[in-house]
Every structure is written in C-alpha cells, then in structure tokens.
Amino acid sequence: xxALDPLLFGEIDPPQRLxxxxxxxxxxxxxxxxxxxxxxxxxxxxxxxxxxxxxALYRPVFGTANRWTMLIDGTARAAIEASLxxxxxxxxxxxxxxxxxxxxxxTEILGRIGAVVETVDVPWGEVVAMDAIADAIxxxxxxxxxxxxxxxxxxxxxxxxxxxxxxxxxxxxxxxDATATLGGMEIAADRWGIDVVTGGLQKCLGGPxxxxxxxxxxxxxxxxxxxxxxxxxxxxxxxxxxTGARIGSNxxxxxxxxxxxxxxxxxxxxxxxxxxxxxxxxxxxxxxxGLEACFARHRRAGAAMTAGLxxxxxxxxxxxxxxxTNVTGAWIPQGIDGERVRVAxxxxxxxxxxxxxxxxxxxIWRFGAMGYNAMKHKVLLTLGxxxxxxxxxxxxxxxxxxxxxxxxxxxxxx
Numbered sequence: 001x002x003a004l005d006p007l008l009f010g011e012i013d014p015p016q017r018l019x020x021x022x023x024x025x026x027x028x029x030x031x032x033x034x035x036x037x038x039x040x041x042x043x044x045x046x047x048x049x050x051x052x053x054x055x056a057l058y059r060p061v062f063g064t065a066n067r068w069t070m071l072i073d074g075t076a077r078a079a080i081e082a083s084l085x086x087x088x089x090x091x092x093x094x095x096x097x098x099x100x101x102x103x104x105x106x107t108e109i110l111g112r113i114g115a116v117v118e119t120v121d122v123p124w125g126e127v128v129a130m131d132a133i134a135d136a137i138x139x140x141x142x143x144x145x146x147x148x149x150x151x152x153x154x155x156x157x158x159x160x161x162x163x164x165x166x167x168x169x170x171x172x173x174x175x176x177d178a179t180a181t182l183g184g185m186e187i188a189a190d191r192w193g194i195d196v197v198t199g200g201l202q203k204c205l206g207g208p209x210x211x212x213x214x215x216x217x218x219x220x221x222x223x224x225x226x227x228x229x230x231x232x233x234x235x236x237x238x239x240x241x242x243t244g245a246r247i248g249s250n251x252x253x254x255x256x257x258x259x260x261x262x263x264x265x266x267x268x269x270x271x272x273x274x275x276x277x278x279x280x281x282x283x284x285x286x287x288x289x290g291l292e293a294c295f296a297r298h299r300r301a302g303a304a305m306t307a308g309l310x311x312x313x314x315x316x317x318x319x320x321x322x323x324x325t326n327v328t329g330a331w332i333p334q335g336i337d338g339e340r341v342r343v344a345x346x347x348x349x350x351x352x353x354x355x356x357x358x359x360x361x362x363x364i365w366r367f368g369a370m371g372y373n374a375m376k377h378k379v380l381l382t383l384g385x386x387x388x389x390x391x392x393x394x395x396x397x398x399x400x401x402x403x404x405x406x407x408x409x410x411x412x413x414x
Contacts (some may be wrong), residue, residue, distance in 0.1 A: 006082035017346070020382045021058040021354030021368050022327045023180065024202035024209055027278075028372040030209045035274045042271050051261060054276060057283035058211050060291065062197055063188035068216035070261040071273055071279055072252075073272045074177040076200030080369045081109055082252035083175050083196045086224050087144050090114030095142040095172075097128050101153035101357045102177060106146045113248065118142065124154045124359060125318035126278030130162050137170045144173045150181035150324040153204075153357045155317060155366065157185060164193020173220055179184075179203060182213065183222045183286045183296040184326045195220035204298060205282040206371030211275035213283075221258065228255035234267050234270050298325045300413040301369035301379055307409035308383035308402040309367070312390065317364050326370035329356070331363065333395060338362060341389050349385035375408050 019025045040047040051070075057095050058069045084106070088094055093116045096106045103119070122128050138147065145167050145219040150157040160176065167174040173195045178187050182197075184204025189197045195217040201207030216224070226242040231250060239259060247253045251269070259266035286294050302325040306316055309330045317329030332338040338355070342365070345351045354366035369379050370409040383402040391397060 009404070015350055016348060018349075018351045018378060018381065019368075020373060020378065021352050022155075022366045023368055023370070025206065025368060025371045025373045027208050027284055028206040028282070030260060030285055031278045031281045035208075035278040037274075037277050037374070039273045042267075042273075043265055046229065046274065047271070049266065050276060050280060051271065054280050054283070055261065056213065057280060057287065060297075061183060061187070061213070061283055061286060062199075062215040063186065063192075064190045064197075066189065066215045066217055068221050068258055068261075069216075070214060070258070071276060072198070072212040072214055072257065073269060073275065074212060075209045076177075076198065076202070076212045077105075077165060078252065079198035079200075079214045080106070080148065080177050080179075081249070082254050082257070083198055083214065084109050084144075084146065085113055085249045086227065086247050086254035087173055087175060087196065087220065088113050088115050089143075090248070091116065092143040093118060093140055094135075094144045094146060095120065095136055095140055097133060097145070097147035097158060098122075098155055099127055099158060100124055100148065100151035102148045102376045104150070104358075106177070110146070124147050125156065125320065127156050127158045129323045130159065130166070133163065134166050137166055142172050144175060146175040147177070149176050149187070150180040150185065150327070152180045152324070152327050152366065153360070154328040155324050155327045156178060156319060156322050157181065160188075160192045160194065164195075167195075168193060168212065169257050169392070172387050179212075180327065181324065183282070183294065184374070185324065186291075186295055189215050189217075191274075201279055201282050203368075204294075204370045204374075206285060206373075207278050207282040208275075211279045213279065216254070216258070224258070228259075229253075230266070236264075236266070239264060239266060239295060241407070242255075264396075295325075298370060298374045299372035300410045301376070302326055302328060303413040304376065304379045304406040304410040305367050305369050305383070308379065308406035310399055311401040311405035312383070312387060317360075327362045328367045328369075329360075332365060332368065333390075336390065336393055336395060338365060341365070341386070341393060344389040344392065345385055351382055353386070353387050360397060369372075376407075379406055379410070
C-alpha cells in the first residue's frame, strides 16, 4: 500500500459555523481552554481531586445530593446504555415512556439487553399524561420505568413531577435521559424521585460530545452493587462480588465504574482526562452564571426563536405547553425545499439548523438555542439569515418582521 503524501492532509481548520440546530452546539471558549491543559496520570492525587470536584459540581446541576454523581467516558448514549445494562437483567419487564425518536432508542437498547419492553405511547409532538403512565405501571408491573426528559426529535419535554413517586409505589426503579436538557431546563432528580439520570455536554452545558454526566440514587446503587462482578485481573480483597446477575457489559458496568470513582479507585479504565477537564468547566460555567439565570436565558432564547419563526409566517411544531425551551421545530412551508434552505444557511451564512427524523423527516426544521448559543444576537442572526434564504427560494414574507418579534419576546420572557 503506497505511503500517504504528508502534505495531503493539512492541519485541521474547520469553518467557524454557528451551530443553531438541535445539537451539538458551539462549545464555550472556557471549556475548550480547559481541555487543552496538560494530562495527568489517572491516580495522580491532583487528578483524583479533580474527579471529586466533578462529583461535587454536578450534584446541583442534577438537583441531587446523590453520592454517586460522576461521569461516564463516552457520548451521552454511553451513559444511557451503562444505566440500562446495569439496572436491567435479561427478562426484566421495563416500561418506556415513548414520545419520540429517543424513546424508541431506549426500547432498542433494552431489546438488545433482553428486557421485556412495554411502552406507553403518544404521537410525536405530544407528551404522555401522568395518569396514562400510572395506568401503564399498574398494567405491566415493571421492574424499571424509563423515559427521556427532552426529546429533540419532537422538541417536547416530558413532565417529570410525580413520576418517581409512581415508581416507588410500584417497587420499580426509574431512569431518565436528560441529555438535551441538563443545564438548560431544571433537572430535579431528588425532588422528582428519579433513581438514575444521565446527560451530555454538547447541548445546554456548552461542551463537546464525549463525556456523559450521571447521577445514581442510593436505591439504584444498592441494586447495581448487588450485580457487582469484578474482572479477574483487578480483583481485590476489599471489593466483594454481589449475588445478583452479572452486568452484561464490562465497559458499561456501573458497579466497577462507581468503584473507580470511589475512594477504592478500582482500575477499571483510564479516565478521559481532557474530557473530564471539559466537563468540570461546563459545570463551573453553569453554576457561575447561576442555575436559575441559566434556565431563564434558555427560556428567553427559546421564546425569541419561536416568536421570530411565527413572525415569518411559519407554523411551529408541537404542543406549546410542553415545548423544550432550547429546541424549536417549525413546519417546512409547502413548496419549499427544506434541504436547499439548510444548505443555503450553511453556505451563505455559516449557520447550521437541523433536519428531522422518522415521520418528521423532510417535514420540519429544528432550531436550537442552547448553551453558549442561547444568546440574543445568535437567535437574531439565525432568524435574519433564515428570512434571506426563504426569500431567495421565492417565499413571500412579512419583510423584517422576525427580528423585532424575537426582540420583543426576549424582553418579555422572564
């Protein structure tokens, strides 16, 4: 095989795009700077101190006092899979609250684990009523109840108040995927009574994909440790195996990962140091702004985007009462080629907006305003560019209406 010409590939120099889709978004400069710091050995006392700091920083972000609040090395999906494979034994009955693509992802992962999957479903663009969830729990008596909080495929946020109480009353554990909302909408793991909640950095936390925060209740931790099975090469006398079924993944074995993050420092894997630095800074940025202020900024950005889209004459997708604050969908107008508009936005303005999945593919655009991009001027730039691109496609618009409407909504939203 011939050797590659060393001049064939130049230094990475990506375009400076404004990422205003459903994620990822542009990373905060402080996060990128933190990630450029020198590496440390995984058991260096400075490194383990940073690990402990990460645990402390993410507790308020998750709204919890859980001891087991840490990171999973991998994208947000890694934390989802680690949670489900560590909670669920093959043959367990699991109820999935399904209102979009990522509810379907939960059923996909659970099916691979060997769970008996039950679902409670609504059409895309709606959320599941708590009464319907209660009825489904009573009907199928699940071992685990799993849900997404904010599903970017539909832009809907599933209400969580009361879910934990329903699960506890039925003797079930609960899991929530908060990848798209952590840091941008309130996550109240303790008040909601949810046993395991996972997130990602690349949305409201303003970081890159590649590390996934997780919090685990004492009840879920006890269940997981009962399935502990330490691999042969790292067995120690101070770590005893549980009596339950062995977790079906080594890399995603939360029992061993929790021992790694504990004072035991079990050598399960090599922590992704640069990602830990980035995750640490994501939490510092959010907590430095103040959680309530951060949530309010996302609400204002979402309200401004929604008002601007409507001022252009577009129809916003889904249920207004349950829309995520950070992602807004809009129907592509009849006769408009949605992909041509997306390409024009990117080519002429260096702005990326999102397409859609499944039954909504080619039918809606998705606009994100989250993390470092939940800023007034970035929403206004996106709306102005969209107006220009729609006009170029021959659509007759109320000229110049989007930006003033967005400004008014920004100012009027608390």
